[in-house]
Amino acid sequence: MLSLPLLLLLLATSSYSFPVFQDGARQNVETVWKYLENYYNLGEDVQAKNVDAKEVMAEKLRQMQQLFGLKVTGNSNSETLSAMRKPRCGVPDVAPYAITHNNPRWTKTHLTYSILNYTPYLPKEVIENAIERAFKVWSDVTPLTFERVFEEEGDIVFAFYRGDHSDNNPFDGPEYGLAHTFPPGPRLGGDVHYDLDETWTDNSDNFNLFYVTAHELGHSLGLTHSRDVGALMFPSYTWYTEDFVLNQEDINRIQALYGPSPNPIQPTGATTPHPCDGDLTFDAITTFRGEVMFFKGRFYIRVNKFMPEAELNLIGIIWPNLPGKLDAAYEVSMIDQVRYFKGNKVWVVREHTVLRGFPTDIHSFFGFPSSVTHIDAAVCEEETGKTYFFVDNMYWRYDENTQSMDPGYPRLTAEDFPGIDDKVDDVFQKGENFYFFHQSVQRRFSLRIRRVDDSRDSSTWFNC
Numbered sequence: 001m002l003s004l005p006l007l008l009l010l011l012a013t014s015s016y017s018f019p020v021f022q023d024g025a026r027q028n029v030e031t032v033w034k035y036l037e038n039y040y041n042l043g044e045d046v047q048a049k050n051v052d053a054k055e056v057m058a059e060k061l062r063q064m065q066q067l068f069g070l071k072v073t074g075n076s077n078s079e080t081l082s083a084m085r086k087p088r089c090g091v092p093d094v095a096p097y098a099i100t101h102n103n104p105r106w107t108k109t110h111l112t113y114s115i116l117n118y119t120p121y122l123p124k125e126v127i128e129n130a131i132e133r134a135f136k137v138w139s140d141v142t143p144l145t146f147e148r149v150f151e152e153e154g155d156i157v158f159a160f161y162r163g164d165h166s167d168n169n170p171f172d173g174p175e176y177g178l179a180h181t182f183p184p185g186p187r188l189g190g191d192v193h194y195d196l197d198e199t200w201t202d203n204s205d206n207f208n209l210f211y212v213t214a215h216e217l218g219h220s221l222g223l224t225h226s227r228d229v230g231a232l233m234f235p236s237y238t239w240y241t242e243d244f245v246l247n248q249e250d251i252n253r254i255q256a257l258y259g260p261s262p263n264p265i266q267p268t269g270a271t272t273p274h275p276c277d278g279d280l281t282f283d284a285i286t287t288f289r290g291e292v293m294f295f296k297g298r299f300y301i302r303v304n305k306f307m308p309e310a311e312l313n314l315i316g317i318i319w320p321n322l323p324g325k326l327d328a329a330y331e332v333s334m335i336d337q338v339r340y341f342k343g344n345k346v347w348v349v350r351e352h353t354v355l356r357g358f359p360t361d362i363h364s365f366f367g368f369p370s371s372v373t374h375i376d377a378a379v380c381e382e383e384t385g386k387t388y389f390f391v392d393n394m395y396w397r398y399d400e401n402t403q404s405m406d407p408g409y410p411r412l413t414a415e416d417f418p419g420i421d422d423k424v425d426d427v428f429q430k431g432e433n434f435y436f437f438h439q440s441v442q443r444r445f446s447l448r449i450r451r452v453d454d455s456r457d458s459s460t461w462f463n464c
Contacts, residue, residue: 032076034086034407036060038177039092039235067093067227067235069312087207087237089215090169090180090195093225102224105222105257106155106184116156119200119209126202127209131158134213137232137244138221140260141267142250156190156220158213169197179212179271181219190220204239204246204320210321211239218250220256221288226250229313230272230299238314243324245270274312275301276464278457279440282423284377285426286329288338292428292461298324310462322347322352330387330428366398367405377427379434381447390424417445419452 012168046053053297058074063071068083113135118127135146148154164170164458174197182188194211199206207229211232218233226233231247248269273280273296284295291304295315299340302311315322318347328341337355340347345359346366360366362375366389378392385400396412414421417436434445437458444454 002398003385014171028076028081030437031081032061036064038090038095041092042063042362058232061079061196061292063094066226069227069229079150083128083236087176088235089212089219089225089237091216091235092129092214093235097345100328104184106144106190109258111156111190112147112149112152112154113156113158114149114152116159117158119160119194119196119198121200122202122209124343130202130210131213133210133219137214138254139216140263141246141261141269142254142260143260144221148228156217158192158194159197160194161193167193169193171197171371173197174199178207179216181216182437184220184222185437192216192220204316207237208239213245214238214244218254219252223250223253226253228272230270238307238316247272273297273299273312275462276459280457280459281439282426282437282458284326284329284340285435285437286338287331287334287430289333289335292430293329294461295326295329301462308463318352319349319354320352322349326379326387328375328426330380332380332387333382334385339378341378344373368396372396377424377437379427379429382429382433388427390427392423395424418450419443422443 010277033042036057040059040063042060045461046056061076061080062072062074064070064083065074065080070079070083071077073080078176113131115128115131118124122130132148139145161171162229163173167182171177171193177195178198179192179194182190184190187201194200194209194212200209200212201207202209203413213317214398215232225235226249226419228234228247228249229238230249232250233253236371246267247269251267251269255261275294282294282296286293286295289301293302298314298316299312300315300318302313309399312370315324322340323342326340326342329338331338336350338349340349341362344363346362347359348355359396362372363370368389372391375389375391377386380387386406387398387400389396389398391410393413395413396409397406398404398405413424417434420436420443422438425438425439428435429447434447435451436443436445440458442456442458442460443452445451446453
């Protein structure tokens, strides 16, 4: 296998046309090399193909960028390096070491498992429960059943190891490669190995054992990694909330191997939104430090003038302590806060952190009457510091400076915002306009002339 020092020598002496390292950032060569070596078979391909090392590296970078939904350039830009540094599954993404559809699946539907040892960070019963729940993720959508055995080694063995543990895939210490798994088969086949150096938890802190186990069991059953960022089988660690729902793509892929669930009512999973879907609606929309953030389920879609394409990712990547399926959100730019709503609760966030004391109820924080149980949409008018809360066909106005509700509210939305006759699903301010959304249609309301002056499809924000 080609060593890192030899790679550096090749890069320094060869002539090449692929600008893999941009902006003189050659200090990142070790990160890129190790990542592509571990997950994309870089070292062996450089030797086997007898071509320029830089050209092979660019080819591998394009493969990685395509899988992760990044812009495919063959360059190690900042977005690519950021994705490489995120904690992830230790199973490679490409052959010959990746689990592929050509690997054998289990030929039986009843599988046994055993637990060899435990992490010191969690009680044994919590670990056992996490593993049981992870198996249920897959048994709920297939004919597969699972049983723990104690006196013998199961088909699938769970074990915690540190560093080199004699399976040709050593662990790297805390906070990177979390676990790895072997494809279905005898001996090591199906076995799940966890990095003992990780801090394993049963919540959103550090690394959730249930979530990692559910992902690794997908490999145990024969699944590859997915390029769908919302899928359980996406390579990077993406857990952030306890209301876990298996993605429909995961369901389709596992059922392609083992068939559907025997239950008379077939389970359905979550789906990942697509920005250019003409019928796409949103749970909430807000500005955030010059960007516009659209929220749908567990996901955000981010738009700014520096990105030609909208960015789709999980809310928990930026805000790990926010719930999914929000009701509303708005930015108070004067104090650098964003406020998120779900039900009668509000979360106040600065940068990536939920402030202490939140979530709290909207009645005590804003002064809403008890009859208001949720917020449909909200926006703060930057010039006045007045925040408008829309609920059904009415709206309240709140003064951010005095931190109190203005008298005389609620009022009918249609009376004070001519042309906004439907229920307001989402709203945000951009320049001198409020943008009101109802289902998949947006209306631009001019704050200067106080009327709607444009109406179009909401997907126009995504350069579709």
